[in-house]
Amino acid sequence: HPAWPAIHELSLWLGSMDVGSDIVGMNKGGSVMLGDVRVSMVAADHSAGDRLAGDGVPLYLGDPVGFVIELENGKRIYHAGDTALFGDMRLIGEMHRPDVAFLPIGGHFTMDPPAAARAVELLGVTTVVPIHYGTFPVLVGTPAQLGEELQHLDLGDVRVIAPEPGETVG
Numbered sequence: 001h002p003a004w005p006a007i008h009e010l011s012l013w014l015g016s017m018d019v020g021s022d023i024v025g026m027n028k029g030g031s032v033m034l035g036d037v038r039v040s041m042v043a044a045d046h047s048a049g050d051r052l053a054g055d056g057v058p059l060y061l062g063d064p065v066g067f068v069i070e071l072e073n074g075k076r077i078y079h080a081g082d083t084a085l086f087g088d089m090r091l092i093g094e095m096h097r098p099d100v101a102f103l104p105i106g107g108h109f110t111m112d113p114p115a116a117a118r119a120v121e122l123l124g125v126t127t128v129v130p131i132h133y134g135t136f137p138v139l140v141g142t143p144a145q146l147g148e149e150l151q152h153l154d155l156g157d158v159r160v161i162a163p164e165p166g167e168t169v170g
Contacts, residue, residue, distance in 0.1 A: 004021050005024045007028075007063060010061045011025030027041060029041070041067060043063075043066070044082070048062055066079055075099050078096065079102045080104065080131075085111045085116070101129070103130060104116065105133045106133035106138075108140070113146040114149045116130065117146060118153070120153075
């Protein structure tokens with residue numbers, strides 16, 4: 001079974017179902033080892049919930065979070081998830097030293113390309129993978145716009161990787 005780290009409240013909810021995976025409940029500031037991979041939970045700034053089936057009432061599922069994943073080879077990946085830009089991304093950069101950041105750029109529900117470029121600056125990463133864009137009409141941010149915004153911040157040497165759905169990159 002795969003193991004999935006999750007914020008404590010979400011792990012409790014998932015634990016009440018047969019999800020076919022090991023759910024590892026944790027919280028912001030914590031780290032767990034999953035085999036030779038270290039997963040650290042960090043803050044995010046967003047809403048966090050879902051609708052209950054049937055009555056449409058929102059179900060609170062814990063605070064929003066991101067993850068820093070340190071691979072066996074020492075490479076560190078920051079996955080911000082759905083988030084707005086927030087100043088403590090500088091601390092995530094200083095404390096976890098990610099090499100690559102997966103950052104939302106769609107706008108409307110998350111940060112847009114100008115904010116994502118500022119996140120790259122705060123994090124100090126050399127590679128960024130834009131996420132959460134183009135899947136439905138209100139998510140209008142594009143990887144090209146992110147590249148332009150990085151240029152405006154004199155971060156044009158940051159590599160932007162934007163694979164097509166299903167494409168793999170090395």
